[in-house]
Amino acid sequence: MIEGADLIQAAAFLGAGLAMGLGAIGPGVGEGMVGAKACEAIGKNPSEAGLLTRTMLVGQAVSESTGIYSLVIALLLLFVV
Amino acid sequence: MEELGKIHQLIVNLSGYQMTFNLDILVMTWIVIIGLLVFGFFAARKQQMIPGTLQTIGETFVFQFYSLTEDALGEDMAKSYAPMIIALFMFVLFCNWIGFIPHLYEPTNDLNTPLSLGLMGFVIAHYAGIRQKGFKKYIKAYFDPIFFMAPLNIIGEISKVISISFRLFGNIMGGTIIVLVVSHLVFSLLLPPFLNAFFVLFIGGIQAFVFTMLTLVYIAVQVN
Amino acid sequence: MMSIDIEAWVKVAAFLGAGLSMGFGAIGAAIGEGFAAAKANNAISENPTYSGDIIKMMLVGQAIAETAAIFALVIGVLLLFAAGGNVSMITAAGLIGAGLSMGLGAIGSGVGSGFPAGEACAGLARQPALSRSLTTTMLIGSAVSQTPAIFSMVIAFMLMFINFSGGSPHMVAALLGAGLCMGFGAIGSGIGSGFPAGQACVGLARQPAMGSRLTTNMLIGAAVSQTPAIFAMVVSFMLMFVSFAGTPVHPTSAALIGAGLATGLAAIGSGVGSGLAAGAGCEGWARQPMTSGNVLVIMLVGQAVSQTPSIFGLLISFVLIFKGYAATEVFIVSTALLSAGLCTGLGGIGAGVGNGQVAESAVSWVARNVEQEAVLMRTMLVGQAVSQSTAIYAMVVSLALIFLV
Numbered sequence: 163m164i165e166g167a168d169l170i171q172a173a174a175f176l177g178a179g180l181a182m183g184l185g186a187i188g189p190g191v192g193e194g195m196v197g198a199k200a201c202e203a204i205g206k207n208p209s210e211a212g213l214l215t216r217t218m219l220v221g222q223a224v225s226e227s228t229g230i231y232s233l234v235i236a237l238l239l240l241f242v243v
Numbered sequence: 244m245e246e247l248g249k250i251h252q253l254i255v256n257l258s259g260y261q262m263t264f265n266l267d268i269l270v271m272t273w274i275v276i277i278g279l280l281v282f283g284f285f286a287a288r289k290q291q292m293i294p295g296t297l298q299t300i301g302e303t304f305v306f307q308f309y310s311l312t313e314d315a316l317g318e319d320m321a322k323s324y325a326p327m328i329i330a331l332f333m334f335v336l337f338c339n340w341i342g343f344i345p346h347l348y349e350p351t352n353d354l355n356t357p358l359s360l361g362l363m364g365f366v367i368a369h370y371a372g373i374r375q376k377g378f379k380k381y382i383k384a385y386f387d388p389i390f391f392m393a394p395l396n397i398i399g400e401i402s403k404v405i406s407i408s409f410r411l412f413g414n415i416m417g418g419t420i421i422v423l424v425v426s427h428l429v430f431s432l433l434l435p436p437f438l439n440a441f442f443v444l445f446i447g448g449i450q451a452f453v454f455t456m457l458t459l460v461y462i463a464v465q466v467n
Numbered sequence: 468m469m470s471i472d473i474e475a476w477v478k479v480a481a482f483l484g485a486g487l488s489m490g491f492g493a494i495g496a497a498i499g500e501g502f503a504a505a506k507a508n509n510a511i512s513e514n515p516t517y518s519g520d521i522i523k524m525m526l527v528g529q530a531i532a533e534t535a536a537i538f539a540l541v542i543g544v545l546l547l548f549a550a551g552g553n554v555s556m557i558t559a560a561g562l563i564g565a566g567l568s569m570g571l572g573a574i575g576s577g578v579g580s581g582f583p584a585g586e587a588c589a590g591l592a593r594q595p596a597l598s599r600s601l602t603t604t605m606l607i608g609s610a611v612s613q614t615p616a617i618f619s620m621v622i623a624f625m626l627m628f629i630n631f632s633g634g635s636p637h638m639v640a641a642l643l644g645a646g647l648c649m650g651f652g653a654i655g656s657g658i659g660s661g662f663p664a665g666q667a668c669v670g671l672a673r674q675p676a677m678g679s680r681l682t683t684n685m686l687i688g689a690a691v692s693q694t695p696a697i698f699a700m701v702v703s704f705m706l707m708f709v710s711f712a713g714t715p716v717h718p719t720s721a722a723l724i725g726a727g728l729a730t731g732l733a734a735i736g737s738g739v740g741s742g743l744a745a746g747a748g749c750e751g752w753a754r755q756p757m758t759s760g761n762v763l764v765i766m767l768v769g770q771a772v773s774q775t776p777s778i779f780g781l782l783i784s785f786v787l788i789f790k791g792y793a794a795t796e797v798f799i800v801s802t803a804l805l806s807a808g809l810c811t812g813l814g815g816i817g818a819g820v821g822n823g824q825v826a827e828s829a830v831s832w833v834a835r836n837v838e839q840e841a842v843l844m845r846t847m848l849v850g851q852a853v854s855q856s857t858a859i860y861a862m863v864v865s866l867a868l869i870f871l872v
Binding site: 171180183190193196202223233 | 736740776797798799802803805806807808809810811812813814815816817818819820821822823824825827828829832833835836838839842843846847849850851853854855856857858860861863864865867868871872
């Protein structure tokens, strides 16, 4: 016999996995694009390597924010719900 | 297919813990080490201006990896780290290639060997980082770019050890399994020697190179 | 409840498996052949004088790109007529697993082997005199791209014809997991090995003198891109041959399917990513033959790092397979374990592709601006380390799901 509370808990666990798993796809590809363009820019203009690396890190940090939202939701689903 | 997972084990009881030693792998590792020592002895014995075969092979290893180390770490540090990098490459390469000789098999086929090599690289990289940058700057790197990233940075560092050792282990073990399965499917006719050559010599060589380069790169990342 | 006897279930599974095999298996080859035809049309409009040669090349290329779909057809026909000798639920699971393995596994190789076919047509329009060496490179490239589909076929054969029916009840989940793992795991590597093969054909038309060295680089790049598929194969083997007798059926079954999904899905991204780096390596060799050594080094490092997400998948699979579970009838634990596998698997896709994009760009710029090799290597590694972080989050969530639940 499946009880309601069990069902909710199981759904929360499945949701946590899916939230983090699917949520990681976008930022992974997006940050890769940022990194690729940074490498290209450094190849074209090596004298600005330091500035470009910093810009890359900021850009990646911003595009990672959706991944961190997923992580937060996943942890909430795991431990709070 | 029965030979999959059949190993000789030595189980030692140490105050309640059961320590398991895989004897086959130990023996194979020692064969590799002795082989390397013998190779080194004969390659360096009579050094001549016009080198013999062994000396040429030895010089190729040393020269190639010395210049790679120099590119990554700079001239000063290359002097102290190149011997380790060259030795690491030769050890991993011999470990991977020893499977080509019948009745011998790769020590890297057991997760313990790549894992210990990976841990060794990890310790050396962090030691080099602390020595080069000083302890304060080394610790500060973990709080980059923002302080709450520290736990994730630490997990990221640990995951490097996992990825480098599982990569070597997975490739070598995957090759062994494929050769075994295909041999059974074609009744050991015709195909297995070529497959063996491909997976042992080619993939084994590439993975030895990748393992060494990644260890070198991890050191370079810590140092810079 | 309907009462259906096990014999009927085996038949159902065989037919379902045949449908899955041919249905999924047709996707990739069709895309690949379409790519080849599109490139051939382009080539003919550029150089109509050699339309006959180009059409011949296109047909040969398409015939090879179809191999993966033919594998799927063979497995499908065998499932319809020859499989299912033993009557048990485990056999039924094996048949569905075989269909999944072959069907999904043919997608990548079909797409991948379309690239060399198309690029060879384009190259022929540019350098009609090279027809013979272009054909050779294309044939080698397509054959290399088929390797992941061959892995899938081997696994499918084993799932169909080895008699697992005496095994413990876990085998139902284990065989399904093995099929899913190999099927998904071959997609990325199949597409990925197509990139270096295609770029080798482009490069050959650009720098005919580099011919044999380009083939070498293509082989190295494609072989490394196939590592994720080899990981998937290793996990499939463990699922088939590790004995789970004595462990409780309930959470273990879910863990086994989760283990298959973790490595299989994570291998998609890593396969494509390492292929992108390998393609850029071939392009670089053709563009700047002088820098080939530097390009090879950064290509191998970039590919190796792109594979990290699939290694996380492998790790989670090992944990899921070998962790002992307490017997429980509560399905919460099962859900958590399945979810752990899905999480690392899906989470690795993006990071793998992203790391590959970074490596691709770094490799192609090392070829153009070799003095900046050290800076580019460092930027690439930093960029990849950051874009990997989401895969690490996914792994952390999976470990929490496995150990804290």
